[in-house]
Amino acid sequence: xxxxxxxxxxxxxxxxDVPLASMLHALSDSTRxxxxxxxxxxxxxxxxxxxxxIAAPExxxxxxxxxxxxILRTAGLIESRKQGTKVVNCLRxxxxxxxxxxxxxxxxxxxxxxxxx
Amino acid sequence: xxxxxxxxxxxxxxxxDVPLASMLHALSDSTRxxxxxxxxxxxxxxxxxxxxxIAAPExxxxxxxxxxxxILRTAGLIESRKQGTKVVNCLRxxxxxxxxxxxxxxxxxxxxxxxxx
Numbered sequence: 001x002x003x004x005x006x007x008x009x010x011x012x013x014x015x016x017d018v019p020l021a022s023m024l025h026a027l028s029d030s031t032r033x034x035x036x037x038x039x040x041x042x043x044x045x046x047x048x049x050x051x052x053x054i055a056a057p058e059x060x061x062x063x064x065x066x067x068x069x070x071i072l073r074t075a076g077l078i079e080s081r082k083q084g085t086k087v088v089n090c091l092r093x094x095x096x097x098x099x100x101x102x103x104x105x106x107x108x109x110x111x112x113x114x115x116x117x
Numbered sequence: 118x119x120x121x122x123x124x125x126x127x128x129x130x131x132x133x134d135v136p137l138a139s140m141l142h143a144l145s146d147s148t149r150x151x152x153x154x155x156x157x158x159x160x161x162x163x164x165x166x167x168x169x170x171i172a173a174p175e176x177x178x179x180x181x182x183x184x185x186x187x188i189l190r191t192a193g194l195i196e197s198r199k200q201g202t203k204v205v206n207c208l209r210x211x212x213x214x215x216x217x218x219x220x221x222x223x224x225x226x227x228x229x230x231x232x233x234x
């Protein structure tokens with residue numbers, strides 16, 4: 001089951017239709033992990049989402065960046081919306097936590113520990 | 118850094134050399150998740166490990182099965198040893214938990230909940 005946000009631009013899955021293996025695959029890339037960590041920090045700070053080029057960890061080719069965000073969106077990890085000429089992305093933290101309890105906590109905990117190395 | 122067990126047959130990584138993304142990739146497949154769940158149950162039951170064809174969830178082609186176990190071993194998830202003509206596999210649960218706290222708990226929790234569906 002899908003719902004379509006904005007101008008039928010982005011398709012976001014219902015988390016209950018996302019298999020664990022798909023969620024783990026979306027997280028199994030260091031660039032995507034960095035994006036998730038960045039969007040989580042934005043969420044914790046009360047931010048309203050981040051543009052792709054702000055959330056991405058470094059200068060990426062446009063197609064590469066777009067592909068990473070598509071994988072994250074397809075796995076139900078992020079919600080994307082058009083805002084003017086930008087695409088703004090938010091982590092679907094509460095929904096992911098409800099579907100996969102403890103998973104993002106564990107992943108972000110490791111990421112934070114690594115960042116301290 | 119690697120250590121080699123048995124007759125230089127299998128190479129097992131030191132968990133500290135395994136990036137989170139590699140661990141998540143090894144877990145991002147439903148067959149491999151089923152193997153991990155099965156080996157975890159064996160460990161909890163005090164078992165001494167399981168042969169590949171016992172731990173695998175179904176009849177798999179030999180090459181497919183071997184590939185799954187290689188991916189799990191390369192990511193530091195399992196230890197394999199020759200026992201007679203068989204290969205016996207154990208989940209490296211304590212080491213994985215020490216390196217990635219809460220990750221296997223979260224993954225196995227979702228797997229158990231799905232199994233109840």
